[in-house]
Amino acid sequence: MKTILSHAGRALYALMGWRFEPLPPYVGKKHVIIGFPHTSNMDTVRAFTGFRIIRRTGHIMIKKEAFVWPLSVLLRALGGIPVDRSAPGGAVQQMVDVFNARDEFLLAIVPEGTRKKIRTIKTGFWHIARAADVSIVCWYLDNERKTTRWLGEIVPGQDKTADLIRIRDLYEKAGYRFPLEAD
Helix, strand or coil: CHHHHHHHHHHHHHHHCCEECCCCCCCCCEEEEEEECCCCCHHHHHHHHHHHHCCCCEEEEEEHHHCCCCHHHHHHHHCEEEECCCCCCHHHHHHHHHHHHCCCEEEEECCCCCCCCCCCECCHHHHHHHHHCCEEEEEEEECCCCEEEEEEEECCCCCHHHHHHHHHHHHHHHCCCCCCCEC
């Protein structure tokens, strides 16, 4: 089934006029994968299709209230993870618990949090990666070249600002600049 979905994903990318870079060797079984920019709903389609191309399942956080039957079946099949936003410890601890419970888990997060122009990025991805002791993989939707690109891997350290600067530098080298101000 994974082979069929991979070929279907490649065909869909070709129909959209996009290209998907091969999976780099640093992508393992557990990561927080961040993606910039988030400009349209098609970014989500490209992301889920990209995960199918590499024969992996990418997961996204979705508020638990959305997981009602029959929608819950589709959301789980696509990689949705229900998150209780009112839970003690919040989404960060819930995702850390999921990382700890699974042998393989790729959590995809869009730090912009919206398709609108932003002044700050959300840094929950950094807190999740650091607490779960996993690296952050930087993925870039290069709209100009119509290519999804892997930019690098960052292991979170003690200094969030220093890590955000390293991440911003990876994206700037690729041609995209996001604001360093963070929540």
